[in-house]
Amino acid sequence: MLDVDAVLGDPRVRIVVCCGSGGVGKTTTAAALALRAAEKHGRRTVVLTIDPARRLAQSLGLTELDNTPRVVDGVDGPGELHAMMLDMKRTFDEVVLTHTAPERAREIFANPFYQAMSSTFSGTQEYMAMEKLGQLRAGDRWDLIVVDTPPSRSALDFLDAPARLSRFLDGKMLRLLMVPARAGGKSMFNLVTASFGVFSKAVQKILGAQLLTDLSGFVSALDSTFGGFRERAEQTYRVLQDPQTAFLVVAAPEPDAVREASYFARRLGAERMPLVGLVLNRVHRSELPELSAKQSTEAAAELAEEHAMTAQALEVHALLMRQVARESTVSTDFTDEFPDVPVAHVPAQPTDVHDLTGLRAVGDALAAS
Amino acid sequence: MVLNDSPDGPAARSAHDTAWPARLHVVTGKGGTGKTTVAAALAFALAAGGHRTLLVEVEGRQGLAQLFELEPLPYAERRLPDAGPDVRLLAVDPEEALLEYLDLFYRMGRAGRALRKLGAIDFATTIAPGLRDVLLTGKVKEATTRTDDAGRRVYRAVVLDAPPTGRIGRFLNVTAEAARLAKLGPIKTQSESVAALLRSPMTSVHLVTLLEEMPVQETTDAIAELSGLNIPIGKIIVNSTRPPLLADAKLTQAELKRGLVAAGLPVDRRTVTTLLAEARDHQARHALEQQLRGELAELRRPMLELPLLPDGIDLAGVRHLAGLLRAAA
Secondary structure, eight states, rough: OOOHHHHEEEEEEEEEEEEEOTTSSSHHHHHHHHHHHHHOOOOOOEEEEEEEOOHHHTTTTOOOOSSSSSSSOOOOSSEEEEEEEHHHHHHHHHHHHHHHHHHHHHHHOOOHHHHHHHHHHHHHHHHHHHHHHHHHHHHHSSSSSEEEOOSSSSHHHHHHHHHHHHHHTSSHHHHHHSOOOOHHHHHHOHHHHHHHHHHHHHHHHHOHHHHHHHHHHHHHHHHHHOOOOHHHHHHHHHHHSSSTTEEEEOOOOOOOHHHHHHHHHHHHHHHTTOOOEEEEEEEOOOOTTTSOOOHHHHHHHHHHTTTTTHHHHHHHHHHHHHHHHHHHHEEEEEEEHHSOOOOEEOOOOOOOSSHHHHHHHHHHHHHOO | HHHHHHHTHHHHIIIIISOOSSSEEEEESSHHHHHHHHHHHHHHHHHTTTEEEEEESSSSSSSHHHTTOOOOOOOOOEEEOOOOOOEEEOOOOHHHHHHHHHHHHHHHHHHHHHHHTTTTTHHHHHSSTTTTHHHHHHHHHHEEEEEHSOOOBSOEEEEOOOHHHHHHHHHOOHHHHHHHTTTTHHHHHHHHHHHHHSSSSTTTEEEEEEEEEHHHHHHHHHHHHHHHTOOOOEEEEHHHHHHHHOOOOOOHHHHHHHHHHTTOOOHOOOOOOOOHHHHHHHHHHHHHHHHHHHHHTTTSOOOOEEEETTTTTOOOHHHHHHHHHHHOO
16 A cells, blocks of 8 residues: 655655556646645645646636746645746756857747747657756755646657657757768668668658758757757656655546556566655545445346336446456456555545635545555 | 347337448547447447457557457458457557558568668658558548448448547648648648548547546547637537436435345445445545536537446456447447
């Protein structure tokens, strides 16, 4: 069983990262944990959300996307809760402004490649989440930072996208691409060099020379003015391997979500990143497990005419029991592979969570399991 | 009756021409709503009557292979084994799509593979935002419009297991994305032809949702976004619905006890209170679901519902859902 309070109350733990596939309740889990850290453990906490549901955002006072932590009203207890929503474009702009002379920054902002990349690039969101985490941590203003991760194609993108992006931004590949085709003529037997000439021509044809010029301008501007880009991403990555970080994998008892959780847990193991537990959201259970689905269905059939209401109540119970059985089968796939990873079960709520009372209830459920 | 059984008979045609008129069916939905399952069921439904149908995934998740318990799918159109209907599966990979494209236009051949090893292909599909989506949607368009030597369409229908609602607008709005960067050249031409298909009656975007607040909200948002982009919207498919048990009635403790006695079941306090509590939870959920149904109905799109399969999804489950989709008009 996962002891959430031991994690949230441990002063050595400074960062909690909630990861998992989309639609499993990551943001709600992150917000509930942050609220509990503030209220029960008196910690000065900030929760970094990526793309919260509107009503959850409102309950945290996140009515505008201004990219800075705002204090959450209505928090009881000794700690403080601040919340913020990541604005990826603005975070990127701030990075540029911090590390670049104003004139150069204007040049970068005007570059169409920068405009596209800072607002739509897949991977930028993950990178900027990592960057924001780095900034929050560097300020040393917070006892605890709780991070929700972007709704990526794969949960692993949170770990991979920043490294991939910074690899591309360091310009090596671009310089190779810009190499004129003549390099190929000299070394007949070097397939790689030769194909690069062809490739670079092809890429120029497909993308157009304009794009490569824009890109080249963008990369050289980045290169000369803030070469520390990659370095900072790597630094933040190393912090994630430190015991001050606690990873929680969030899933729902559905095959896809549990499979994604397993991928992520495996990866964390390989990277020696501290996985402290699995949060299984929206779990169903019955207080009457001894009345089986089969028994219940049979009794319902028998009663259908004379006692229609009881029959339907028994059908409701049978449906629930089947769902409990299916969920248990699905989550066993994870627990069999990771017997040492503690699990917290959060019962399914009849309605969605969109206020602090609801978040407190989720926090209690997390701690009780 | 004999006519009805032939592939082009009225019965077979009706599923395509009335209920599911488009040729390219894009299936999206919030993560966790079961869009892959629904996409697969729709492909089965459209293949009924002997029509060849292609089921495509583009997210690199191998969701189809997992659903059908197959080895990871290659970048090739393979017939689903032992399935009866002619459903072919394809996992489009942007790198492979770019290599195919380069090969077609520049005869890159082996050299392209070497570049892949170097990471250059990954680089090219990553540096140019939109290029990736142009390649993915371009491949889908190619399959949708492909004809054989006699000029007949190879696929009667193509079903795309598309990115989730949060990314669907950007994914389908390829021209805008590509035009930001490529003002001329083959990418622009390609993206324009894809955009034309996606905005034509050949295409229909279906939204899969659950009767839960967030998926319904995202469905509403996605419909607004897609309408703004002039991309044709098809049906709202409400997935995993529960039977309307105890819908309009109050179950009393006395009635429950009488019923349990009649069935020879225990009537101890715990049994009775638990069953009552479960019934009340079910009713609370049902009330919320009704409210969300009402919100979806206000979107004024054709709507249909698929039941929750309480034991999980397997091939039999997909076939079952396919039957329901086919029957829905």
